[in-house]
Amino acid sequence: AQKVTQAQTEISVVEKEDVTLDCVYETRDTTYYLFWYKQPPSGELVFLIRRNSFDEQNEISGRYSWNFQKSTSSFNFTITASQVVDSAVYFCALSEGSSGSARQLTFGSGTQLTVLP
């Protein structure tokens, strides 16, 4: 069975600090997909990134970067020079590739990030 663990329940940083959100996953499949979503106070979930299990290249998008390491089953998310608008709950999610009906996502419990001015 697949599982996603986000051990950090809440993180507070001061604006302009860098912050890393941890995500550790468990799966028996060799083909799988990892995702990060952002949930601002308004409630909607915003897709940030998808990464498949065969692509371990780290990715950078503006102030966001992701570090995927299969050896440690981790897919960590770093925000550089954080801003108040980054305050939200961030979810890591996993989708296995081999199961025929596995289009569903398994979500971590989320990390509440608060960026203070």
Next chain:
Amino acid sequence: SQTIHQWPATLVQPVGSPLSLECTVEGTSNPNLYWYRQAAGRGLQLLFYSVGIGQISSEVPQNLSASRPQDRQFILSSKKLLLSDSGFYLCAWSVGQRRGPQHFGDGTRLSIL
């Protein structure tokens, strides 16, 4: 471009009353559709998913049901609401044939009194 509409945004219902939440997707054909519930504590739980009209898979036994009467319409229902049905309900869609990301609606905050 694709858009997803979910309504109502908020709902307050008494225990024992019926429920109907609607979700529609525009700009895509044959999407996978999902209903999630986010209870207090933030965890997201998949309730139902559908890969086509009339095809519903239930992930957890519960007081709720789902239907997909049209390709881009997904409805979450209950005949009699329980207090434990309170929560934030999210509808989502993804591309049918590829493992694309799921895109979420704005959600419905349901409070049961």
